[in-house]
């Protein structure tokens with residue numbers, strides 16, 4: 185739905201003279217409908233009733249500051265452009281605001297009203313879908329009851345939303361790739377919840393978490409007496425998920441012999457429980473996930489190619505959080521509000537240096553790590569403001585790894601890189617070796633030679 189009425193602009197400015205100057209100047213465009221507010225609260229009160237197309241805010245207001253007001257506006261209007269106008273040039277604040285998603289940051293001087301005029305024209309040129317984005321029924325914002333909300337507004341996550349919608353409308357298998365904590369299970373659940381299988385079970389299995397000797401019976405079930413300890417019949421996860429969705433996480437960890445069995449089950453759409461002979465018909469949608477590149481696993485001979493093509497279906501790649509910085513503060517505020525609500529606390533605001541610290545961080549644990557950091561910060565803070573010291577990061581900001589030549593040998597650089605990865609990935613040697621495309625034994629040898637130690 186596209187709006188054809190006036191272009192509504194909210195000006196939040198407590199200085200009456202400057203506010204009127206801006207209002208008068210912008211009113212020279214007859215398309216604009218202007219509303220001025222002297223406090224952040226007054227602006228917020230009007231947002232729901234009369235949503236604006238654009239908001240300009242003065243950084244210093246009697247009841248709040250630009251960063252806090254912007255955060256509260258974003259919660260209500262995730263896409264509306266906001267321009268901050270400040271008395272002073274403060275580079276750190278400006279960078280933090282821009283990274284948090286503010287459209288522009290102007291310092292008050294003689295040119296401001298013209299800069300603003302041009303900025304609004306540019307925004308309007310590139311904003312044909314504003315009302316469609318905000319007013320179209322958002323399948324992920326107001327989904328089925330109990331459906332987890334996927335928060336994000338970056339282009340990358342919007343692509344993921346579109347793919348979830350496409351997957352949900354059909355029965356296609358889906359393969360999700362992404363680093364740990366990027367939301368692979370959340371996406372799998374969303375596909376299930378938006379599909380017409382939503383009244384049937386969603387069953388999630390992590391292949392890496394089941395002891396090798398139990399995997400087959402866990403997946404396919406067993407009959408009484410099938411092996412020592414099989415004292416009664418057990419229904420496997422495939423059967424549990426019948427008519428619904430089965431999510432197989434860490435699929436790359438699946439044993440080659442089990443890969444063959446899985447392929448057979450998928451081809452024949454039926455299974456036989458371990459130790460049994462009865463054929464059980466299957467109607468499931470399979471969603472698989474891996475933090476490894478499955479195609480690379482195929483190339484290395486660790487994953488069956490024919491199974492790979494069966495499972496691939498619709499591939500969805502979830503980008504790491506550091507590659508979608510627009511989502512960081514949206515998620516941070518969401519987790520903060522959730523945590524504070526659960527614990528009956530008033531949510532503190534993020535101070536600009538804390539925002540900057542979050543935006544500079546590499547998030548090896550992605551969204552899961554962000555949530556833990558924010559919850560810890562809520563507890564650590566003074567209850568009003570979350571400062572940078574309340575954010576206790578466990579690894580370095582991405583920019584701290586220096587591989588600039590400073591006289592070290594190639595081997596020393598290599599050790600530095602491996603050390604930083606071990607720290608980032610919690611000493612998971614297998615994962616680090618896979619990430620850096622080197623053998624595990626290279627790392628183990630370095631540890632043996634005391635060139636490297638686990639931290």
Ligand SMILES: Nc1ncnc2c1ncn2[C@@H]1O[C@H](COP(=O)(O)OP(=O)(O)OP(=O)(O)O)[C@@H](O)[C@H]1O
Pocket residue numbers: 332333334335336362363364365366367368369370371433475515551552555
């Ligand atoms: N976009 C998002 N919006 C809201 N919450 C999210 C988002 N992405 C991830 N989360 C939350 O982060 C946590 C980790 O997500 P999830 O378990 O889906 O990740 P994963 O990629 O499957 O992780 P792993 O590979 O370690 O199993 C969950 O609590 C999930 O709800």
